[in-house]
């Protein structure tokens with residue numbers, strides 16, 4: 315029996331660790347891009363669990379696999395070879411990346427990135443610097459977000475995420491994003507890998523330029539460094555292609571050495587994955603560098619997680635949801651400029667990963683009204699939620715739309731109407 319002697323917010327205050335700045339919204343039920351709270355209040359969910367619910371809530375294909383797979387097998391150990399894990403690895407390799415390689419499965423984006431970091435360390439041992447010392451330095455970028463474990467946090471290029479937890483894992487260098495010259499200057503004999511988001515999510519929806527991606531890939535080739543793409547947020551169709559970096563254009567020739575996925579891959583069920591390219595390293599291949607006993611995850615690649623991820627990819631591919639995301643993304647950018655929304659100085663992004671940049675006047679006005687410690691993006695996201703639109707802050711000055719890939723044009727129009735109304739109200 316449910317116990318309602320205490321409100322939901324009180325439950326959180328008293329029993330849940332305060333690691334998140336949470337909005338007082340109590341979701342209960344969802345369908346597609348619709349979400350309802352405990353009291354039946356309706357929201358248009360353009361947060362999608364921060365880019366997780368790629369198929370929306372309660373997609374029939376997901377409901378079917380949630381019902382059927384556990385009746386066969388939910389979990390078994392990685393001491394064995396359940397067929398589904400092999401099939402998902404094949405699908406990621408042949409259908410998503412479309413280049414020879416192998417996969418490892420974990421449970422989250424952070425864990426997936428930890429795997430890439432370990433790959434880089436092993437590679438640096440296998441292919442040392444000219445003086446024979448292992449190469450250890452991993453380059454990532456300012457504004458990036460790669461997770462909150464000690465390794466992934468060290469890779470993350472945001473002080474607010476890292477501060478207070480030192481000393482962090484060493485040998486990470488953070489360079490300015492989209493700055494080719496600074497990148498070239500930052501390379502050393504010790505540099506072994508570059509880890510990057512083709513579209514930075516938490517950093518404010520910042521899209522890598524094709525020139526920057528091209529220059530980074532070329533340096534990686536020339537200096538035998540690993541090119542590692544964090545596709546946790548921008549991958550799996552969100553940006554208009556199955557692979558986020560391929561949505562950027564003029565990057566056809568780029569195939570990274572390693573890729574991490576999570577979020578949209580499980581569409582609501584926890585799964586993370588990494589892919590390693592099949593390319594020679596010494597006598598062997600990069601994709602076999604992490605050999606038996608070198609890495610693992612008890613839950614990683616369980617029959618249930620793999621069955622779900624397979625259905626997610628099948629659904630995205632068969633319904634061409636990534637192409638739909640590209641078309642809708644263009645529509646959103648055009649509509650945003652047609653509407654001339656108040657308080658917004660720029661709208662950027664790719665596919666259904668869109669950032670609304672708040673202008674400086676708005677930021678000051680919000681700070682005055684809400685107190686200096688409350689970021690302007692939070693004030694706006696809060697006000698939008700009040701009117702029934704769930705969005706996500708990205709940093710202090712960007713409001714993010716991350717609707718499910720199944721969102722409709724009518725729902726996008728409705729979201730714009732709410733934005734219009736709320737921003738006009740906030741500005742007065």
Ligand SMILES: Cc1ncc(COP(=O)(O)O)c(C=O)c1O
Nearest residue numbers: 422423424459460461546547576
């Ligand atoms: C680009 C990127 N990498 C890694 C992560 C961490 O993923 P998780 O929260 O699943 O550990 C995130 C989460 O927001 C992300 O956006």
